[in-house]
Amino acid sequence: MKKILLALTAVAAMTGSASAADLASRPYVKAPMPAPVANWTGFYIFGGGGGGLSNADQSVVDTVSGTPLTITQRQGGSGWFGTVGAGYDWQFSGTWVAGVFADGQFGSIRATIQDPFNGITGNQKLETSWAAGVRLGWLAAPNVLTYVNGGYSGAHFGQTNFTDLAGVPVGAHLNSYNRNGWFIGGGVENSLNFFGISSPGWFMKTEYRSAFYSAKTQDELFDVSNVPVGNSIRANSWNQTISTSLVYRFNWTGPVVAKY
Template identity: 70%
Template sequence: MKKLLLALSAVAAITGSANAADLAARPYTKAPPPVAPAYNWTGFYIFGGGGGGIWDADQHTQTTVGAVPLTIDQRQGGDGWFGTVGLGYDWQFNNSWVVGVFADGQFGSLRGSLSDAFNGITGRIKLQDSWAAGVRFGYLVAPNVFSYVNGGYSGSHWSGSTLVDNLSGLPVGLHTDSFNRNGWFVGGGVENSLNIFGLTAPGWFMKTEYRAAYYNKKAVDERFDGTNILFGDSVTFKPLVQTVSTSLVYRFNWTGPVVAKY
């Protein structure tokens, strides 16, 4: 029995020594670093928000018939607030690039002046609504942050005005009708997931965007109140509208991390 116990003890000692030697020879391997999630920006989205804007327009008085200038160009302007809604579709490619198409509308009141310096009369005019359709293109500066530029075609609707005397402020019996102007726009912005603010909101984003819209010139005719007969003079109006907006965005395809890459 003593011999058997001595033999078992010897075997245990030899086995333990071998295991210790094996552990000492085995190299240490660090755990893999945390994996950054991969996000998918391809898909449809909708958005809504609001912002503020300014516009200015080069104006001069001219004859309605023959368009003979009666004054030099003067610049008038206005400002105000608006709401916006829209939708779009994006494609992500080469990992970090995104291109998309979109359409939106803006509804509000950017008020300013329409001035006939030749006759000494002025009217209040406002941009009531506009729409745009275009493309955007940009780079993912982070997996859930998109920086982009955009551009496209835009239309706008401007109110009519009641013309008043520049000195007394009293109506002079003349007005201008509402009108539409079309043109093009350029801009840019940043869109980011709300998760960067510590919120858990899958699919919800926020975007802030600047836009400059250049509209075609319009000869705004002055007309007599009641009869709407032409007075004989018109005011040219060529507006530039600049806006800044912030919107909440919902992306229908956004499901968070979709692929883990080491």
């Protein structure tokens, strides 16, 4: 009987040692880390460029009497531009983002200006403009923002030099001038990680914008004397642009995670 008890005790001791050895050999597994949390609140800067279309609703007016000599007609053109700007966004209610921004554009977007009575034509060129506005967006994904925007804008139009229909300068022009207006638009902004590029803080945005500037009446002037030719041109400006910009967001410093 004593021999049987001793044998059972020995078996139990060996079994316990083997189980303890098995437990000690299991690898340590860390608890899973939480997914990164995107935060769109903060300042950003951007720069880029694009192309645009310009349209001018215009009519010819008698300089002395102010009587319209033609019905209003629309002339168009196109060109390119560069842009730089800055802004601030607030993320709220989880997937909504609101912000304010300001930017400037420089380039050459042209629209045709014509006086059929004098047989002359020229280009009204949008050289520089600026905009200040607000935007409201919705996060289609944690790192993809779709948005609409709108606000106030100002523009500088360069001097329009006239030629005849054969393209020969006629020695007449319209002076350069400034006009104010408003704009609306929208676009998509996403982190470059969306394309598999590891670049914290760097984003890309593509935006459409439509800007409207009020009409101005200008005298056609001789180049040398600046004396009116006899007619004036009244024209407004409507510009549509598409741009792509590289954006850097200062707040995008990485996820906040718990430590284990």
